[in-house]
Amino acid sequence: MRLLIAMMKHETNSFSPIATPWQRFVDWGAFHGPDVVRAYRGTAMPIGAYIDLAEAAGAEIVSPIAAEAMPSGIVSADAYRCLTDPILEAVAKGGIDAAMLDLHGAMVAEATPDGEGTLLERIRALAPGLPIAVTCDLHANLTERMVANCTALIGYKTYPHVDMHVVGRQVGRILLDALDxxxxxxxxxGNRPILAQTLRMGTDDEPMKGLVDAAKAAEHGSILAATVFGGFPLADMPDAGLSAIVVADGDAAVAAETRDRLLDQAWRQKEEFIYRHEPLGEAVARARQIEQGPVLLLDHADNCGSGGTQDVMTVIEEVLRQDLPDVAVAAVWDPDAVEAMARAGVGSTVTLPLGGKTDMPSIGLKGRPLTVTGKVKLVSDGEWVCRGPMYTGVTVQMGKTAVLQVGLVEIVVVSRHHEPWDLGVFTSVGIDPRAKRYLVLKSRIHYRAGFAPIGRATITCDGDGVTTSDNDLLTFRHLRRPVYPLDRPNDWPWF
Structure with missing residues (x-):
């Protein structure tokens, strides 16, 4: 048996000014041929589960590509070709018995608003009967094209995504059982017209917790897999929003009934998917009253894990203004500042404009650096390995990295975007996050994977950035309408 195993992942923020050329995938890690198996065997990724299943079955693995990039703006036409051409060429050669694909589900490219659906459609055009298993992120914007061109599709049931290997194994097993x-x-x-906000999708919290529990409870008897997708609201494409899919063993009626039950539950809870704001100064002042740490301060509007620039200084500036003590920040993206600190050398005192190098025209903001004076504590290559429970075993490449001590605040400054979901973002540069009173994290929910176990309290800080939860700042041009909460008509006639 010959199994095609490949990975193509990008969560596209249509409002992000960060370009997404092929080099962005190379920087994160793009592998071809045997290097795919070497890079991902033993990891907690869906592709790691696929490799485990294939090797256990004694199958020959055809691995044309495995590539992922941190979320950013629309994927360039060249990058999309670099991602899809190797897969399509492998299928066109023939001799493939089945395919296992590790996808995201929210890729918007210059060539297509439905990156994954277009790929699957092209695969099926080349090999109409090819059995295909697909894993998607919980934030996938599921489309008809995606579903119509695969055999079984599943999504993560956790956010932060700590079950990637589990669901990869589940859908891979379905595929192998189908082959047998x-x-x-x-x-x-199906879907419901709900543009749910990412901050309200944590699976330890309602409303997602109840929906995930219901999906898990449905997986018995003829139901092989059930998934509720929160969707990715910052991908401005027609199908953005909440959806569900159910895979059944031959029983389409049971699958449809289960799907409808999940979607109806989501619609009843639609108001719970909307984030409620708090003035930034009040949030930081509230944090100041908490004496025991670490207190986790989430700079969620500038989360590079959802396409943020990671160089907005609004929250950090407020933390400095209110003179919070014993703070560590992860991380500010500013390659120029890193180079300046490297030239000055460890132990030097530098004054430099930090962050604020990127304009954000989609929300009408210019980049605004913050001039700071501090001591260069460390310069490193920024390479380390995730210890879990998310992306376990995967090597992180933050690029050249420096730590700048500004008063009582230690700031990790990186040359490549990376969301802090693992303690290694601090420990790799000599900072013990457990010993800090405050940790400022440019994250939304993924921080929980590494930091929830050590945090005494968590406060969301409504700063600036293109991962804002303020819908009034965003202009959607391609999203289906009406949709909740952007529109609130009295009658929703289609279900």
């Missing part, structure tokens, strides 16, 4: 004639997968999918 043990099951006959049929799928029912």
């Amino acid at each position: 004639g043990k099951v006959k997968p049929v799928m029912a999918w």
Whole structure:
């Protein structure tokens, strides 16, 4: 048996000014051929689960590409070709018995607003009967094209995503059982016009917790897999928003009934998917009253893990203004500042404009650096390995990295975007996050994977950035309308 195993992942923020050329995938890690297996065997990724299943089955692995990039703006046409051409060429050669694909589900490219659906459609055009298993992120914007061109599709049930290997194994097993004639997968999918906000999708919290619990409870008897997708609201494309898919063993009616039950539950809870704001100064002042740390301060509007520039200084400036003591920040993206600190040398005192190098025209903001004076504590290559529970075993490349001590605040400054979901963002540069009173994290929910176990309290800080939860700042041009909460008509006639 010959199994095609590949990964193509990007969460596209249509409002982000950060370009997404092919080099962005190379910087994160783009592998071809045997290097794919070497890079991802033993990791907690879906592709790691696929490799485990294939090797256990004694299958020959065809691995044309595995590539991922941190979320950013629309994927360039060249990058999309670099991602999809190797997969399509492998399929066109023939001799493939099945495919296992590790996708995201929210890729918007210059060539297509539905990056994954277009890829799957092209694969099926080349090999109409090819069995295909697909894993998607919980933030996938599921489309008809995606579902119509695969055999079984599943999504993560955790946010932060700590079950990637689990769901990869689950859908991979469905595919292998289908090849053996043990099951006959049929799928029912649908959506509701809810543009849920990412801050309200944590699976330890309602409303997602209840929806995930219901999906898990449905997975028995003829139901092989059930997934509720929160969707990615910052991908300005027609299908952005909440959806669900159910994979059943030959019973389309049961799959459809389960899908509808999940979607109806989500619609009843639609108001819970909207984030409620708090003035930034009040949030930081509230944090100041908490004496025992670490207190986690989330700079969520500038989260590079959702396409943020990671160089907005609004929250950091307020933390400095209110003179919070014993703070560590992860991380500010500013390659120029890193180079300046490297030239000055460890132990030097420098004054420099930090962050604020990127304009954000989609929300009408100019970059605004913050001039700071501090001591260069460390310069490193920024390379380390995630210890879990998210992306376990994957090597992180933050690029050249420096730590700048500004008063009582230690700021990790990086040359490549990286969201802080693992303690290694601090420990790799000599900072013990457990010993800090405050940790400023440019994150939304993924921080929980590494930091929730050590945090005494968590406060969301409504700063500036293109991952804002303020819908009034965003102009959607391609999103289907009406949709909640952007529109509130009295009648929603189609369900």
